[in-house]
Amino acid sequence: MQEWLDKVFDISDLRGDENVFREALTKLAHQAGFCNYAYLHIRPGQAVASSNYPLEWRSMYFQQKFQTIDPIVKRAKTLKRAFTWSAEEEMRRASNGGRTFLNRAMDFGIRSGITIPVKAAYGSTSVFTLASDKATIEQGRDIDPIAAAAAVGQLHARMSLLPHTPDAQSQPWLDPREAAYINWISVGKTMGEAADLESVKYNSVKSKLEETRKRLNIHTMPHLVALAIRSGLI
Numbered sequence: 001m002q003e004w005l006d007k008v009f010d011i012s013d014l015r016g017d018e019n020v021f022r023e024a025l026t027k028l029a030h031q032a033g034f035c036n037y038a039y040l041h042i043r044p045g046q047a048v049a050s051s052n053y054p055l056e057w058r059s060m061y062f063q064q065k066f067q068t069i070d071p072i073v074k075r076a077k078t079l080k081r082a083f084t085w086s087a088e089e090e091m092r093r094a095s096n097g098g099r100t101f102l103n104r105a106m107d108f109g110i111r112s113g114i115t116i117p118v119k120a121a122y123g124s125t126s127v128f129t130l131a132s133d134k135a136t137i138e139q140g141r142d143i144d145p146i147a148a149a150a151a152v153g154q155l156h157a158r159m160s161l162l163p164h165t166p167d168a169q170s171q172p173w174l175d176p177r178e179a180a181y182i183n184w185i186s187v188g189k190t191m192g193e194a195a196d197l198e199s200v201k202y203n204s205v206k207s208k209l210e211e212t213r214k215r216l217n218i219h220t221m222p223h224l225v226a227l228a229i230r231s232g233l234i
Contacts, residue, residue: 001144002144004031004130005144007028011024011028011178012151020096022050025052028130029119031050033132034130034131035132035133037129037131038053038127039051039127039155040129041124041126041127041156041160042067042220043122044217044218046227050159056108060104067102067106069098069099069100071093071095071128074098074126075090076118077126079110080117080119081145082116082148083112084112084114084137084151085110085113085115086136086137088111088136101213111132111134112128112131112132112135113137113139114130114137115128117152118149120156126152126156126160128155128156151225163201177198177208178209179228179233180198182209182224184197191206192205205208
């Protein structure tokens with residue numbers, strides 16, 4: 001395993017556009033005995049992915065919000081260290097939604113793999129996975145958790161600075177009422193003032209924005225306003 005971890009370090013030092021990185025990571029996956037690679041950067045309210053999974057699966061993943069029920073991503077966030085996994089074994093402890101996800105993944109030949117999560121800036125998480133179409137990962141693939149975290153941390157730093165167009169992303173969105181309320185708050189108005197300006201009750205604004213924060217997995221109003229501005233939603 002150390003050999004391909006060393007190659008992750010080498011790839012992180014490449015110069016070039018997004019295609020150079022995708023080709024290098026695809027080659028790495030095949031040399032390491034896997035079919036696919038996937039890089040996923042998860043931030044509250046938004047997730048970005050780059051991988052060589054089949055295009056249909058990449059599109060489906062975010063269209064159906066699979067990132068919220070993906071058992072491998074959930075396990076990565078909990079363990080916070082490198083681990084191997086098998087979809088068939090994960091089925092035994094997954095929720096109904098998780099089992100649905102795993103069945104769909106297996107339809108696309110995603111049956112097992114190695115996943116390495118690393119903590120990133122401002123409470124975000126980056127997850128790097130090498131996936132196989134085999135039922136289980138072959139024995140002898142011991143992973144040095146420190147070396148794995150260091151390699152993927154280096155890859156994340158490079159990928160986050162690379163001006164590239166991700167394969168797919170979960171983009172936040174606002175409906176017209178949400179956008180109006182957040183716009184007023186972004187220019188210094190209180191919820192009460194926003195309610196008056198929009199000719200609605202205070203509780204209407206409060207409950208609507210609480211629903212918005214829950215949907216986007218955001219816990220504070222400043223973060224909600226920042227996300228809306230950063231994503232060009234207001």
